[in-house]
Amino acid sequence: MAVTMTDHRGRPRGLSTAALLAPAVAAAFGGSVAWAADHPPAAVATPKPAVRAETGDDTAKKIQDRQRAVERIRKEIASLQFDVDQGKGAPSRPVRSRTDGTSAATPRGSAKPKPAPDARAKTAAPPIHATTGAS
Amino acid sequence: VTTHVTPELTVVFTAMACQVTLRVIDAGPEARQALVAARRAFERVEAACTRFDPGSALMRANADGEAWHQVPEECYLAVAGAARAHLETDGLFDPRVLDTLVALGYDRTLPFRSGLVRVTGTGSPARTVRDPWLPGLDPRMRSVQLGADRVDLGGIGKGLAVRLAARALAGAGRGHLIEAGGDCHVRGDGPDRDGWWIGVEDPSGGPEPVAVLRVLDGGCATSSLRIRSWHVNGRPVHHLIDPRTGDSAEGGLRSVTVLDDDPVRAEVWSKALLIAGRSRIAPLATDRGLAALWVDDDGRIDKSAEMASSVVWEANDAH
Numbered sequence: 445m446a447v448t449m450t451d452h453r454g455r456p457r458g459l460s461t462a463a464l465l466a467p468a469v470a471a472a473f474g475g476s477v478a479w480a481a482d483h484p485p486a487a488v489a490t491p492k493p494a495v496r497a498e499t500g501d502d503t504a505k506k507i508q509d510r511q512r513a514v515e516r517i518r519k520e521i522a523s524l525q526f527d528v529d530q531g532k533g534a535p536s537r538p539v540r541s542r543t544d545g546t547s548a549a550t551p552r553g554s555a556k557p558k559p560a561p562d563a564r565a566k567t568a569a570p571p572i573h574a575t576t577g578a579s
Numbered sequence: 580v581t582t583h584v585t586p587e588l589t590v591v592f593t594a595m596a597c598q599v600t601l602r603v604i605d606a607g608p609e610a611r612q613a614l615v616a617a618r619r620a621f622e623r624v625e626a627a628c629t630r631f632d633p634g635s636a637l638m639r640a641n642a643d644g645e646a647w648h649q650v651p652e653e654c655y656l657a658v659a660g661a662a663r664a665h666l667e668t669d670g671l672f673d674p675r676v677l678d679t680l681v682a683l684g685y686d687r688t689l690p691f692r693s694g695l696v697r698v699t700g701t702g703s704p705a706r707t708v709r710d711p712w713l714p715g716l717d718p719r720m721r722s723v724q725l726g727a728d729r730v731d732l733g734g735i736g737k738g739l740a741v742r743l744a745a746r747a748l749a750g751a752g753r754g755h756l757i758e759a760g761g762d763c764h765v766r767g768d769g770p771d772r773d774g775w776w777i778g779v780e781d782p783s784g785g786p787e788p789v790a791v792l793r794v795l796d797g798g799c800a801t802s803s804l805r806i807r808s809w810h811v812n813g814r815p816v817h818h819l820i821d822p823r824t825g826d827s828a829e830g831g832l833r834s835v836t837v838l839d840d841d842p843v844r845a846e847v848w849s850k851a852l853l854i855a856g857r858s859r860i861a862p863l864a865t866d867r868g869l870a871a872l873w874v875d876d877d878g879r880i881d882k883s884a885e886m887a888s889s890v891v892w893e894a895n896d897a898h
Contacts, residue, residue: 572791
């Protein structure tokens with residue numbers, strides 16, 4: 445008795461469709477590549493970076509900006525450390541920055557421990573403006 | 580009438596073998612001019628008082644110590660200040676250490692910040708000075724007579740430069756900070772209006788300060804063995820010479836910080852107290868009413884009663 449499996453008839457049809465389409469797709473892609481190779485991309489106007497000599501003021505400003513950044517980060521660390529020491533999970537108040545860029549104040553009584561002349565602090569050092577030491 | 584106020588002006592430059600920072604807050608219209616004048620004060624003091632230039636006023640006066648030499652104002656002020664400091668400290672501050680420093684191999688600028696410095700020299704003290712130093716001073720002619728022993732004005736010169744720069748910046752803004760390799764001067768109540776917060780460097784080299792001081796107006800200086808220490812013929816030495824021994828001070832202290840209205844006096848006493856040593860520093864600071872904080876060879880931090888009110892934070896001890 446002859447047995448016919450319909451499955452066997454469907455698969456060859458699908459394969460032959462792909463085989464028919466493949467050369468057309470390849471030709472279209474190849475044509476695109478060939479066209480692109482013959483046509484360099486159009487020049488796009490991009491703004492050139494301004495170039496100027498760096499002056500002493502620029503250098504001083506850069507240093508000043510970095511000093512401010514260092515100071516800001518130190519204050520943030522001090523604030524975080526204080527909160528950790530106080531058993532808090534997060535700073536009670538965010539560290540704020542001043543618009544004039546001077547050393548940003550951390551909240552009073554939060555980041556800076558109160559002066560305790562004879563008590564050795566157990567917190568991290570508070571933010572500072574300058575250092576005295578060996579030269 | 581509109582008054583233009585610049586929030587802050589900062590100038591950074593190198594002078595006297597250190598980085599100098601001049602900072603004016605709420606700068607007024609004359610601030611830029613004042614900053615230029617302050618910077619020039621450093622340059623003039625350095626030119627007049629350096630020992631590394633044989634043509635400087637100091638070294639010309641050193642070359643023939645028995646003769647009178649007319650010198651620039653900065654050199655005259657430094658010599659006069661050194662003479663006063665010598666008397667005030669009962670000889671603990673003595674600038675007649677130049678030949679000892681040379682004998683220890685410190686006869687040129689040494690690369691202290693690039694690691695351990697090893698030099699050769701005689702390694703022996705030039706001489707032990709016991710007689711008082713009484714230089715000739717003629718203010719009218721602005722002349723000096725240094726005497727037989729060659730003089731080094733390095734430390735007091737920097738204090739003088741800070742003092743002159745502070746005068747130049749006096750009216751520049753709401754306040755100022757002068758930071759010159761360990762010597763500072765501040766004026767006003769600081770950027771946050773709660774004073775200037777000054778960290779005292781760990782003399783052992785740790786990154787965190789050993790204390791933080793709150794200063795409103797005045798000078799601050801630290802003498803420390805942290806940087807200017809080296810080996811001569813394999814022997815460890817440093818730049819703070821004890822005039823009683825003619826050798827590097829071995830008093831058991833690593834650093835001393837002093838606050839004083841006058842940055843020259845702060846500089847002088849920080850050095851004198853370090854030379855005085857661990858056993859004498861507390862009674863001497865108390866006796867002279869000095870605001871002093873010190874770190875000893877064991878890393879212990881201590882301070883005088885005068886200093887206590889200025890300390891806002893203090894480490895448990897130095898490393």
